[in-house]
Amino acid sequence: MASNKLLASATKQASYNIVLQVIFRVMTFLLNAFLLRYISKEMVGVVNVRLTLLYTTTIFVAHEAFRRACLSGGDKRNWRQTINLIWCTVPLGFLCAGVFSAVWLFLLEHPDPDVIPHYNLGVVAFAASAVIELFCDQLWIMTQALLFVRLKVVIDSLWIAVRCVITVVLVVYYPHLGLVAFSIAQVVSSAALLMAYYTYFIHYIRTTSGTDNFPIKTIRDLFPTWQMSKKPWTSPELAQLTWSFFKQGILKQLLTEGERYVMTIFDVLSFGDQGVYDIINNLGSMAARFLFLPIEESGYLFFAQSLKRGKPIRDQDKESLALVSRVLQSLLKVVVLIGLVILVFGYAYSFLALDIYAGEMLSSGSGPSLLRWYCVYVLLIAINGTTECFVFAAMSQGEVDRYNKKMLVFSVLFLTSAVYLTRWLGSVGFIFANCLNMLARIVHSLYFILGYYQDSQWGPLWGLVPSGWVSATLVVSWLVTSSSEMLLCCDKGWPHRILHIAVGAVCLLVVMVTILLKEQALVLFVREQWLSKHRQQDSKQDRGGTNSRQTDSKKQS
Numbered sequence: 001m002a003s004n005k006l007l008a009s010a011t012k013q014a015s016y017n018i019v020l021q022v023i024f025r026v027m028t029f030l031l032n033a034f035l036l037r038y039i040s041k042e043m044v045g046v047v048n049v050r051l052t053l054l055y056t057t058t059i060f061v062a063h064e065a066f067r068r069a070c071l072s073g074g075d076k077r078n079w080r081q082t083i084n085l086i087w088c089t090v091p092l093g094f095l096c097a098g099v100f101s102a103v104w105l106f107l108l109e110h111p112d113p114d115v116i117p118h119y120n121l122g123v124v125a126f127a128a129s130a131v132i133e134l135f136c137d138q139l140w141i142m143t144q145a146l147l148f149v150r151l152k153v154v155i156d157s158l159w160i161a162v163r164c165v166i167t168v169v170l171v172v173y174y175p176h177l178g179l180v181a182f183s184i185a186q187v188v189s190s191a192a193l194l195m196a197y198y199t200y201f202i203h204y205i206r207t208t209s210g211t212d213n214f215p216i217k218t219i220r221d222l223f224p225t226w227q228m229s230k231k232p233w234t235s236p237e238l239a240q241l242t243w244s245f246f247k248q249g250i251l252k253q254l255l256t257e258g259e260r261y262v263m264t265i266f267d268v269l270s271f272g273d274q275g276v277y278d279i280i281n282n283l284g285s286m287a288a289r290f291l292f293l294p295i296e297e298s299g300y301l302f303f304a305q306s307l308k309r310g311k312p313i314r315d316q317d318k319e320s321l322a323l324v325s326r327v328l329q330s331l332l333k334v335v336v337l338i339g340l341v342i343l344v345f346g347y348a349y350s351f352l353a354l355d356i357y358a359g360e361m362l363s364s365g366s367g368p369s370l371l372r373w374y375c376v377y378v379l380l381i382a383i384n385g386t387t388e389c390f391v392f393a394a395m396s397q398g399e400v401d402r403y404n405k406k407m408l409v410f411s412v413l414f415l416t417s418a419v420y421l422t423r424w425l426g427s428v429g430f431i432f433a434n435c436l437n438m439l440a441r442i443v444h445s446l447y448f449i450l451g452y453y454q455d456s457q458w459g460p461l462w463g464l465v466p467s468g469w470v471s472a473t474l475v476v477s478w479l480v481t482s483s484s485e486m487l488l489c490c491d492k493g494w495p496h497r498i499l500h501i502a503v504g505a506v507c508l509l510v511v512m513v514t515i516l517l518k519e520q521a522l523v524l525f526v527r528e529q530w531l532s533k534h535r536q537q538d539s540k541q542d543r544g545g546t547n548s549r550q551t552d553s554k555k556q557s
Contacts, residue, residue, distance in 0.1 A: 044275030125183030310396025332463030339379030
């Protein structure tokens with residue numbers, strides 16, 4: 001029963017986290033669309049790249065490993081030792097904030113004070129906001145470990161809302177503040193996060209103390225205790241686990257923030273170019289997060305449950321293997337078609353989309369070119385994600401470990417190529433470096449899948465090749481929409497823009513109809529899955545109705 005409750009709560013928490021991520025992305029998207037008309041691209045570069053990197057680096061070094069370690073232990077967790085350990089993040093946070101602030105202030109290039117004044121204040125504010133949030137780490141651990149699911153969602157939503165509202169108000173009504181506005185919003189939102197956690201748990205402890213199994217009985221228990229009876233001050237196992245998580249997290253941090261580290265340390269782009277690239281990167285990644293990530297997660301779950309990990313194809317169940325092959329081919333066909341549609345129509349509508357989103361700040365410079373190349377990267381992301389979800393489900397544990405070592409090589413190649421390509425090509429070099437990284441991973445996955453299906457009757461990789469009619473339609477659509485952009489867009493007023501959009505809509509409709517008519521295997525697969533889902537729902541409703549009628553009959557008897 002406890003395991004079922006934990007699974008249900010974890011599932012609910014995952015669902016809430018997905019909703020929260022969607023809300024965060026949408027709010028960020030709308031906030032940027034609004035603020036970009038009031039601030040310069042240099043300001044975006046300083047805030048979203050330079051100062052945000054300071055904040056995330058401080059947070060990572062000070063508490064990321066501690067959080068992951070302190071969530072381990074389950075019901076056997078000693079809360080006194082756990083709280084003592086997590087409070088180590090506060091002095092470590094002060095140390096990290098001081099060291100990194102000194103690097104940001106004295107070793108890195110400063111923006112032009114005439115364009116971006118108050119840079120020193122911004123550095124101090126963003127470092128201080130990271131330290132403020134460390135004071136509620138023990139409450140975050142309890143929220144996660146004791147499954148206060150809704151609390152975390154509410155507080156995180158409050159944190160996002162406070163920062164967004166304060167930023168908008170200060171930027172719009174007090175534009176002369178410049179970087180000070182973002183600094184105030186950052187510090188106040190962190191303080192609101194801290195106050196929300198302490199307010200809730202202080203109230204919870206006072207109202208429920210002694211009436212439930214909550215491990216904290218007094219407010220004093222939320223803070224470290226220096227005198228322990230016979231047990232050590234903190235768990236040596238947790239301390240060792242923290243160090244292990246820190247070493248593992250370094251690679252993840254470099255991969256997550258690699259582009260920002262390159263831009264910050266090697267000074268390969270101006271602050272204005274950094275701002276434009278960050279906006280384009282956020283816009284382009286929305287397709288990957290909202291379209292391809294759910295497909296990858298569902299695909300991995302299906303493959304992992306259907307395949308015997310590490311076993312060759314001859315040892316797999318033939319019926320399951322046939323279904324897996326068909327699903328892989330269909331998923332590849334879906335993501336390739338979506339990626340090609342984004343690539344074809346993104347080329348002709350990048351300028352218009354950026355002009356509508358942020359005006360001349362994005363559409364007049366390198367923005368359209370960046371977004372066009374990012375559409376190529378989106379296609380590679382789609383293929384890589386789907387092939388890797390199969391590969392990770394089929395690999396043995398030893399193969400997974402060896403692949404993790406290869407990932408380290410891929411990461412080094414990415415960072416190295418990013419430095420040289422960006423110095424040579426500008427901000428487009430980052431996208432090229434990402435494309436090279438994705439291509440290397442795709443080649444590795446294709447090599448594994450080809451070897452896996454060698455001498456078998458199945459060929460799921462044919463899903464990477466669209467039908468001839470669909471390919472021809474996409475090529476014609478690219479020619480038509482590109483010509484439409486040259487003739488109608490985008491300096492001839494809104495009537496011509498609307499006509500350009502109409503041309504794209506007609507071409508997209510033709511592409512969709514061609515896919516429905518010529519990709520019969522894919523359409524049949526989707527139809528079968530859709531009908532199967534509805535049959536299951538109808539079956540559940542029928543069983544529910546039968547049980548209800550039986551219950552009513554018993555009551556009448």
